[in-house]
Amino acid sequence: MKHLASNLYYLRTRNGYTQEELANHLFLTHQTISNHETGKTEPDFSIIQKYADFYHISAEDLLLNDLSKKEKNSRIIFDSVIFDKRDKVFIIISGTKGTYSYKNIKKCEILNEKARYKGKEEPFTHQVVTGVDWLVQANILEQPFYVGLRLTMKDGTHLAIYTSKQPTRTQTDFHIRDVKEAEKIKELIDKIIMKYKNDESYKMDNVNSKNIFFDKDRQTFQILSGSKGIYPMKDVCKCQIVFEDAKYYGKTKPFSHRLLISSFESFFVTLRDTYVGLEIELKNKEKLYVYVSNIKQKHHSDAFKADVKVAETLKKYFKTIITGNKTMKDE
Incomplete structure (x- = not known):
């Protein structure tokens, strides 16, 4: 179990969870999570399996391998989302936090969400247009927004990935940077969608x-x-x-x-x-x-x-x- 504590800390932080958030997901206490990550106490096998299932890895990997080294080459890492090529999942850090399967993505769009609605309603219900209307909608009306991606899943649900770390306005340096990051992520997601679409075309x-x-x-x-x-x-x-x-x-x-x-x-x-x-x-x-x-x-x-x-x-x-x-x- 020499790698267990460090792996638990690595997986939690890499997936963007606080100790309290993870404790709520696993029905454990905040102190229990802390003790496991510092090595103060060791979980029993049923809890180890619970950790493994939550992170979609094997209990053997969790116990015996240094995941920070093993997973380095299998992951494509952005500030807002991580793509795991080995396990075919993506982990949203900024947005609808969680781990999701590649095969369930149906559509990906780059959108802007009005800052005052972020986190309060379904992602991108309230959008800001930044095309020919940006002077009217963004500058004159002074509507700050977040740049991000809306993913439509095959079950009809929507996920949000925010490339903006803070509210921005049209044509600022932050806006241009955040859009470029979103475009890189969308390019990768579109490849994933096409790959699984081709797979499913054969029954x-x-x-x-x-x-x-x-x-x-x-x-x-x-x-x-x-x-x-x-x-x-x-x-x-x-x-x-x-x-x-x-x-x-x-x-x-x-x-x-x-x-x-x-x-x-x-x-x-x-x-x-x-x-x-x-x-x-x-x-x-x-x-x-x-x-x-x-x-x-x-x-x-x-x-x-x-x-x-x-x-x-x-x-x-x-x-x-x-x-x-x-x-x-x-x-």
């Missing part, structure tokens, strides 16, 4: 769920037949369709005896019993195998063709995962 209903299961919430996939286990989607870098000689099924490592199938096989190969599957390569060069066929099939039979079609569908979905991984890496 999971078409994917065979008997031998492989995709959990988009946890960003993992589980192989039920082949290299059994649960693996992170972010580690996938290649996927191809493979064929196995059925007489070796279950006797050796999956797909260690492959058939090279094309349109020019001999009659002998055409009659051979075959299993259709996928080879998935991870970033660490480890190779995983998924059996798409649940029973052996004669090559060129209708059942064989049906399994190949399922394999192609799965491969297509893995391609969207690989493309998404490259996009997030570029960000």
Whole structure:
């Protein structure tokens, strides 16, 4: 537990919570939070798990790893919001404080909110226009405002991110600076929206769920037949369709005896019993195998063709995962 106290302090301050605010969220006392962060007392495992769930990390990471170092390269940090590329969440520090999932963002707009309404009503209900009307609305009427972004989520709710730390007026140095910061944040959010829009354009209903299961919430996939286990989607870098000689099924490592199938096989190969599957390569060069066929099939039979079609569908979905991984890496 050598990193626990420092991790708790790091996570709270990095997410923009006071000790009192965090205590209210976790139904603990302010003094308990303070004692845990200073190492004066150590929480029991149920409280450790409560911390881990709140910050969307594993209890193991919380206990054993120095998160201030581990998370440095996985985060894009602005004064008002932090984007965590690893966990696919963003943390609003100035605005609607909290941690939110990338996949739930629907729309992002840069807006100005009248200063006197900030925090009193739904974000950006009262706006200040700074286009051709700015002389009238901002200078003559002297309406100070906050520059920020309004995020519309898929459930219809709105979140606010304020890039202005204090009220400003049109065309001041502060206003220009705050707009530039908002534009940088919006550019990143628009990429995230596009990435998840592309993912969801391919419906999971078409994917065979008997031998492989995709959990988009946890960003993992589980192989039920082949290299059994649960693996992170972010580690996938290649996927191809493979064929196995059925007489070796279950006797050796999956797909260690492959058939090279094309349109020019001999009659002998055409009659051979075959299993259709996928080879998935991870970033660490480890190779995983998924059996798409649940029973052996004669090559060129209708059942064989049906399994190949399922394999192609799965491969297509893995391609969207690989493309998404490259996009997030570029960000």
